[in-house]
Amino acid sequence: MAKSSLHSDVRTHILQTAQPIISGKGYSAVGLNEILQASGVPKGSFYHYFGSKDAFGQALLEHYFEHYQLDLDALLQPPAMPAGHRLMQYWTRWLELEVNGDCKGRCLAVKLAAEVSDLSEAMRAVLQRGTQQIIARLAGCISEGLEDHSLPPLRLGHPELTATTLYQLWLGASLRSKITRNREPADAAMTATRRLLGLEPCPR
Incomplete structure (x- = not known):
């Protein structure tokens, strides 16, 4: 195996090993030794x-975010399903993760947003770019839903504003x-999502 390929593989292995650990404990609470021990990489190799x-x-x-975007594209882009249905699959999956407590290793943006935005400008910038890319993909799916009539006219008027508000x-x-530590916030978010998208009437 080429040296550059081996370097990339080890680097990726460290990142994949660290993600569930940091998703569970947070960024500041996890030391480098814990990550390196879990990944089986010698202590002196980190730098x-x-x-x-x-x-x-x-x-x-x-x-x-690279892998999140790939998963999001796979979920939102299949042309055989109406765009409104694809969009609701995204929120339904988010709800299931919250209800099942299965977010470890996957909800890194939620876990780290408040913690690292004040600690690291570089990390804050990645969070900003990554979340903005997610919103842009959601807005694109909303626009498709308006075109194929799987979504009614938006209550907020614009796909970008609607996507930003929902995210x-x-x-x-x-x-x-x-x-x-219960599902009520996620259930409330789903109810609000359906109402903002016009998929159920607002209560009178």
Whole structure:
């Protein structure tokens, strides 16, 4: 195996090993020794793959969003299903993860957003880019839903505004779920999502 390929494989292995650990404990609470021990990489090797813990955190978030975007594209792009249905699959999957407590290793943006945005400008910038890309994909799916009539005219008027509002709603619901340790915030987010998308009437 070529040296550059081996370097990439070990680096990826460290990131994949670290993601569930940091998703569970947070960024600041996890030391480099714990990550290296879990990944089976010698202690002195870390700085061969990452220049600093800040650079490691940036790489971790970039790795997370890269794979998140691929999963999101696979979910939102299949042309055989109406766009409105594809969009609701995304929120339904988010709800299931919250209800089943199966977010470990997957909800890194939720876990780290508040913690690292004040600690690292580089990590904050990755979070900003990554979440904006998610919102842009959601907005695109909403626009498709309006075109294929699987979504009614939007209550908020614009796909971008609707996508931003919904994504922020679910981020808040995920944080609230951590506080309450129950499914009520996620259920409320789903109800609000359906109403904002015009998929059920607002109560009178």
